[in-house]
Amino acid sequence: MDSPDEDAWHRVVVGAGVAGVCCAEELARLRPSDRVTLVAADDALKAVTNVERVTRNLETFDVQNRPHSALAYPNLAVVRGVVEACDPGESTLVVRPFDSNSTAANTTETIAYDQLCVCVGAEPRRALDPCDRSADPHGVYDEAAVAVRDTESVEDLRERLGEGARTVVLVGNGGIAMELVQALCWDEEPGAEGGAEGGAEGGADDDAPTLVWLCRHPAIGDAFFDRDAAEFLADAVRSRTTAAGGVPSGVPSGVPSGVPSGVPSGSSSTTTTNDDDANDGEHKRRRVRRGTGSRGGAAGPDWTRRLHRNQSSKGRRFRLRVRTDASLTRVERAGPRGGADDSNRTRGPYVAVLGDGERIEMDVLVSAVGVDPAPRVRWLPEGSFPRGADGGVAVDRAFRTMGPHGHDVYAAGDCASCELREGGRSGGAAAVPWFQMRLWSQARTSGTFVARVMCGECDDDAWGFNYELFVHSTSFFGARCVFLGLYNGQLLDDVDEKDVTTYSRRGDGSFARVLLVRGVMRGAVLIGDVESAETFENLILDGIDLSRFGPTLLDPEVDIDDYFD
Known part of the structure; x- marks a missing residue:
């Protein structure tokens, strides 16, 4: 890369999963005159392609394994290695590089940053306690x-x-x-x-x-x-x-x-493909030696x-x-x-x-x-970067880290603990029907959103539709499944049971269930026939009192949309 401008910022993203790649690409797109460095422990990265919007909040997309060279932004560089330490006072990272055979080098290098985003994912938990x-x-x-x-x-x-x-x-x-x-x-x-x-x-x-x-x-x-x-x-x-x-x-x-x-x-709201299948001999992920301390890319x-x-x-x-x-x-x-x-x-x-x-x-x-995010973020000093209850890096509603370095260090994806964002900003339980699950769809959203925050394009007062509503789409045995809002009563522990109403309908190869709190729809599950997803999404977001409809909300002979045109 050419010598950077003295005024150019250097933004570093650690982790080449969906969250990290989305963050790095969005940073490079928004600030083409600044430098962006992606630190990747693997020799391939997760690329999001073929994004299609299904409803206002729900998207489908493909996830592909791509080589580092697939990153098309001239101001975006990749460093192959694993981060071993961070000095937030000096704004530096210590990185141990890998060679082409995935072997860790004997020496380390120091990378200085103006802004840092941590997107290193989470470790799978063991089925048995290793200390027992x-x-x-x-x-x-x-x-x-x-x-x-x-x-x-x-x-x-x-x-x-x-x-x-x-x-x-x-x-x-x-x-x-x-x-x-x-x-x-x-x-x-x-x-x-x-x-x-x-x-x-x-x-x-x-x-x-x-x-x-x-x-x-x-x-x-x-x-x-x-x-x-x-x-x-x-x-x-x-x-x-x-x-x-x-x-x-x-x-x-x-x-x-x-x-x-x-x-x-x-879980993922994606339709996925894998370049390894099409090009079995090209840019296949190399298995990193376990002793190096590297963390391989998520399976997908x-x-x-x-x-x-x-x-x-x-x-x-x-x-x-x-x-x-x-x-x-x-x-x-x-x-x-x-x-x-x-x-x-x-x-x-x-x-x-x-x-x-x-x-x-x-x-x-x-x-x-x-999964447990704690092992992936051990190199971040806990005194400077507090942890959430689940062991992830605690972040605010704009994915800034808590503590003294929130102005220049961020975290997104599975390694972030979003407890402050869950349920929204105003009083009462679950003012906003969103909660954290470590999903591919949330990794994409958080990676893109945090990049916009880092560039000053968004903040927690202007977060748009990204976190208005929990949405997830997937499939099992060929049946489409959509989850909306607080579909299983998440975050509603302080709501009196008598204020919660659910209606279910089983059809020919389909199932639907809605959850209402004091007549207002807060969540829905659709299996098989998901044509009502957009209608239910709008009803959840609008907060309309639906008490008068009762079970007819799920009657296939009743077009609920007609009542709200």
């Missing part, structure tokens, strides 16, 4: 477990499945867990070709490997679905699996086996597609066994199973010990129990 030695008496947890979050862990899981795993134990009840169930036990689309004989949707043959799903809640999909929605999904899954000639073993009543795509992990909403990229796992469907109200308490090493294949094993087998004493012999343990 009794939970891992043989010291095999790290050998047995895969915590799906970044591209490296997905590749690790793909390799283990390709080694002929017969039993996989899955711990978690969020979107990552549900996505894995769908990927391993069912085809992506109804009637897709190439599935297991008898139907991929749970109709695995008698010799099929087994996926044991451990959920600590009484119902699956607890992060997204109330009992009505869960029962609808369970019926839909049962009807499809019955038609396919088999039912997944252990699917209880009221339990959906589908999944919103990319939940915190993420389409991460399950990579599990079938080797022929040994493609078309291989697992038989599903579900254990609800179950907890994992210990992982042990098991004795050899015996048999010809054991001579080729490089791992396991292992034993998962449950809270009720059941012992399950397994080849792989998959941990999908949420």
Whole structure:
């Protein structure tokens, strides 16, 4: 890059996920005469493409893996490395660069900044407490477990499945867990070709490997679905699996086996593609050595597609066994199973010990129990940058960090803790029906918004539609799903139950549910038929008293729009 203007600002963004790339590109676009540096721990970045607006607040977009060279702004440079320290008093970062083989250099370099935005994401949580030695008496947890979050862990899981795993134990009840169930036990689309004989949707043959799903809640999909929605999904899954000639073993009543795509992990309001599929030999992510302290790029909403990229796992469907109200308490090493294949094993087998004493012999343990932003931001001194209750960097409503350096240091995406933004600015609970979930859609919005704040284009008094309303769109088993506002009563703990009314409607392949507080719509869930999304979004934002409509709000024969033209 040419020598910068003396008056040019230097803005540094750390992290090349969706939030970081959106922030860096928006900074470069808004201030073409200033320098922007993106510090990336991975050799590829997450690019947002094909953005389409569905409603005023809801968008769909594609997420692609792109090489650094895809960044088209001449004032935007990429530094490949990992940040090890920050001196906010001197406005400097200490970065350890990587070479072309993803090996950390022996020396570090110092980068000075005028403004800094931290977008380093979050770490997957472990299924067992690492400080509890009794939970891992043989010291095999790290050998047995895969915590799906970044591209490296997905590749690790793909390799283990390709080694002929017969039993996989899955711990978690969020979107990552549900996505894995769908990927391993069912085809992506109804009637897709190439599935297991008898139907991929749970109709695995008698010799099929087994996926044991451990959920600590009484119902699956607890992060997204109330009992009505869960029962609808369970019926839909049962009807499809019955038609396919088999039912997944252990699917209880009221339990959906589908999944919103990319939940915190993420869930995403995206339609995704992956350049790795189209150009398998070009700018593929290199796996960074674990000892370097690097943090690889997030796996992406389409991460399950990579599990079938080797022929040994493609078309291989697992038989599903579900254990609800179950907890994992210990992982042990098991004795050899015996048999010809054991001579080729490089791992396991292992034993998962449950809270009720059941012992399950397994080849792989998959941990999908949420994320923790704290490990990713250890290089930020906590005395200068206070943390939120979830361990993320505490930010205000404009994503400025709390503490003495908020004027020049910001945080966005999964590493930010947005507690002050949740519920809005005026008195009362949830004045604004928005709350934080670590989703791809929120990463894009926060990255773009914080760049505008850094450039003086926005502030917390002029935030526009970005945070008026929680919106999320995804799909499971081919059914579209839209979540609006406080759809499950989030942030309404201080509201008297008698002031809360819900209406639900089940149709032919569709489900709708709305939540009202004192007659005002505050949230909605739509599954299957989502044509009413824009109408319900407007009703939530307008705050109109809808008491007189009652259940007719969901009557397909009544066009609610006609009343508000």
